[in-house]
Amino acid sequence: MVTSNAQLRAVLFEKLRLHELCENKKLPKTISKQQQSTSEAALLQLQHLHPLPKIILEYRQVHKIKSTFVDGILSCVKSKNYISSKWYQTSAVTGRISAKHPNFQALPRQPLQIRKKQCIQGKEEDVVTVHPRDMFIPQEGWTFLAADFCQVELRLLAHFSSDPELLRIFTNPQADVFTMLASQWKVMSVDEVTPEDREHAKRIVYSVVYGAGRERLSGILGVSTEHASRFQDSFLQTYREVQTFIQRTIQQSHKKGYAVSLMGRRRNLPNINSPDWGLRMQAERQAVNFVVQGSAADLCKMAMITIFNLVSSSSSLSARLLAQLHDELLYEVEDSQVEQFAALVRSTMESLQHIHHLGVHLKVPLKVAVSIGKSWGSMSDLHTPPSVSQTPSSSFPTPPPPP
DNA sequence: CTAAATTCC
DNA sequence: ACCAGGAATTTAG
Numbered sequence: 001m002v003t004s005n006a007q008l009r010a011v012l013f014e015k016l017r018l019h020e021l022c023e024n025k026k027l028p029k030t031i032s033k034q035q036q037s038t039s040e041a042a043l044l045q046l047q048h049l050h051p052l053p054k055i056i057l058e059y060r061q062v063h064k065i066k067s068t069f070v071d072g073i074l075s076c077v078k079s080k081n082y083i084s085s086k087w088y089q090t091s092a093v094t095g096r097i098s099a100k101h102p103n104f105q106a107l108p109r110q111p112l113q114i115r116k117k118q119c120i121q122g123k124e125e126d127v128v129t130v131h132p133r134d135m136f137i138p139q140e141g142w143t144f145l146a147a148d149f150c151q152v153e154l155r156l157l158a159h160f161s162s163d164p165e166l167l168r169i170f171t172n173p174q175a176d177v178f179t180m181l182a183s184q185w186k187v188m189s190v191d192e193v194t195p196e197d198r199e200h201a202k203r204i205v206y207s208v209v210y211g212a213g214r215e216r217l218s219g220i221l222g223v224s225t226e227h228a229s230r231f232q233d234s235f236l237q238t239y240r241e242v243q244t245f246i247q248r249t250i251q252q253s254h255k256k257g258y259a260v261s262l263m264g265r266r267r268n269l270p271n272i273n274s275p276d277w278g279l280r281m282q283a284e285r286q287a288v289n290f291v292v293q294g295s296a297a298d299l300c301k302m303a304m305i306t307i308f309n310l311v312s313s314s315s316s317l318s319a320r321l322l323a324q325l326h327d328e329l330l331y332e333v334e335d336s337q338v339e340q341f342a343a344l345v346r347s348t349m350e351s352l353q354h355i356h357h358l359g360v361h362l363k364v365p366l367k368v369a370v371s372i373g374k375s376w377g378s379m380s381d382l383h384t385p386p387s388v389s390q391t392p393s394s395s396f397p398t399p400p401p402p403p
Numbered sequence: 404c405t406a407a408a409t410t411c412c
Numbered sequence: 413a414c415c416a417g418g419a420a421t422t423t424a425g
Binding site (some may be wrong): 216 | 404405406407408409410411412
Binding site (some may be wrong): 038039040060061063064065068069084097103104105106107108109129152153154203210223264289292293296323326327328339378 | 419
């Protein structure tokens, strides 16, 4: 079977013995059993030695789509006559929301290009592109509206660390952070940075701050481990206070046995003082990650609930929440109310920078990107109306009575 | 690096 | 027929 990694391993390393042909590069091993890995990283290294690895990689991509996002979603529709995810508010340790049956959060964002087989005798083209999110469209007379916190976790990291360099980036913004960093690293002008470059920069930043080793980083960065090691040194040197924040968080976790989010939520870390080095290091990374990712989850839930309350108490506004994609809220709103709702959502989310009755005062401004569209796949930015962004209205609900 | 769900063996 | 765990994919920071 093409889908069997055990059999693939047998063919690749016992029959063809490809690992002996590339001793210069070390191939990844599986975590638990220390076998030869058949992961993407391993197959990419082997693709020049034999045609099979590339075929497997292509197969895996289309098979994932077919089995999960076509057959999988179809089976979700069959049991009912409609399609709707189940949303879980308490299943994720960080406090993020998760979805099942189907998992809308993992629906492919990028369009997929699939080459047709020659034997089909394609009269038209031999590549077909699929936009999975384009399948979802709003009801007649309504439009999708997505509100997204811009770089939440990085902003929260700037807040927690008080790193002057990182704070400066957000307090006087010149361009998008990740496009800026991408242009610096790849030595190119800001408008030459492609969306792929930006995503790449984003992955690198989060990998470094959440404690990626040089092995892992070199894989993402596409350079040698030595170069990756130097890169992470220079990164943590430019943002020194980030490093002290990481150390402080780990130290406190060791003392308390748990990590705390922005709004006081805890995550217990049983292995934080484990004698096992591997487990202890993992718990330390989880501590740092929880403070940032968990705080982002706090903000998103606050935004969701606050907007829900505002819409509920409004007699004229018609808007429904369709999904929560991590730090993004997806709504369906009546065509005539798009502008009004966009302004409300934006000011509500940005006002979460200061939540006075909870004692939350972020040192960085929160920025929200609102986009609208007639399908989930093709949503375009809705520009900030200057009047709204200048005056953040007090749209927050009244504080609860003191205890 | 972290956090999910899903599919396959 | 069912379940457990691992390895691989997608997504999100």
